[in-house]
Amino acid sequence: MIDFKVNQETCTKCGQCSSDCPARIITMGGGYPAITRENEENCYQCQHCLSICPTASISILGYDPIHSLSLKGILPDSSQMELLIKGRRAVRQYKPENLEPDVIKKLLEVACYAPTGRNTRQVRFTVVDNRATLIEMREEMMAKLVKISLETGFPPGMEFFSDYVRQWEGEGADFLFRDAPHFLIASAPKSAVTPVEDCLIAMTTFELYAQTLGIGTVWDGLAKFVICDMLPEFKNRLGIPEDHVIGYAMAFGKPAVNYSRTAQHEPAGVHFVN
Ligand SMILES: Cc1cc2nc3c(=O)[nH]c(=O)nc-3n(C[C@H](O)[C@H](O)[C@H](O)COP(=O)(O)O)c2cc1C
DSSP: OOOOEEOTTTOOOOOHHHHHOTTOOOBOTTSSOBOOGGGGGGOOOOOHHHHHOTTOOEEBTTBOGGGSOOOSSOSOOHHHHHHHHHHOOBOOOBOSSOOOHHHHHHHHHHHTTSOOGGGOOOOEEEEEOOHHHHHHHHHHHHHHHHHHHHHTOOOTTOTTHHHHHHHHHHHOOOTTTTTOSEEEEEEEETTSSSHHHHHHHHHHHHHHHHHHTTOEEEEOHHHHHIIIIIOTHHHHHTTOOTTEEEEEEEEEEOBSOOOOSOOOOOOOOOOOOO
16 A cells, blocks of 8 residues: 545646656546556655645655655755765774764665665665774674685785785784774665665765765775675674675764865766767
8 A cells, every 4th residue: 555645625736746757657537646556566656746746735655745855945056065075085084982873873864865776775774883893893803814814815806905914913904994983884685676786876875975964984895895705704793684785885983084175086088979
């Protein structure tokens, strides 16, 4: 039951919900928008109908439009967005303190608005929300990586880990989590339409929003390689479901560094097709 309801007192029968429905299941045959019982299962559950209605006359899936954020004139402007995108950096120095639990909750709540293939929304966030837990995990991982380095060596293509392990042993340099207090993994069921893409988009969204709250992030390929390719027992330890694919990993927390200006990139390679 998708619980599609139309307030007939306020609906103007403009038909925008019908023409914007990606599944094309909203009909205007009887004057007011309607979805037949047989078509309910074809609903993407995207809520375009609820969002587009100018008079807030449509509710669906139990969501009342009154609880949606208004989109009238309060979006960040393009120069603010440009600064956010160009100013984002990989943060590799962090304050040794946990973020407030409510801040982490807010980050995840916003990140889950990222689009997903066919609106399947099956991205699952695995979060280490406590610095002490991450330190414990890091010590354990590092001990195992030191052992691999001494006994068998790293798998082909991952030999560069030897240098990192040496830095860890010599200076205690944390290449795995960059001394961040928190760690995030996005995973999704292998059976989802676009599991890895969904995870990457969710994490990109997480990262950009995090900046607006003064929170730094770093994409964590090294930790991902370790979990996926060298120490797969941590997938289980972190509680990532067996049938999930890990999209990516990210460390985050309060930065112990401030950047004063953006980097300067050469234009991307672009090919315009005539
Ligand atoms: C997919 C991906 C994986 C990355 N993995 C790591 C990592 O394991 N450790 C790290 O310190 N930085 C990692 N980075 C950060 C990149 O090195 C960084 O984004 C790049 O040097 C550009 O710097 P900027 O993000 O500050 O602009 C990764 C970035 C991406 C996009």
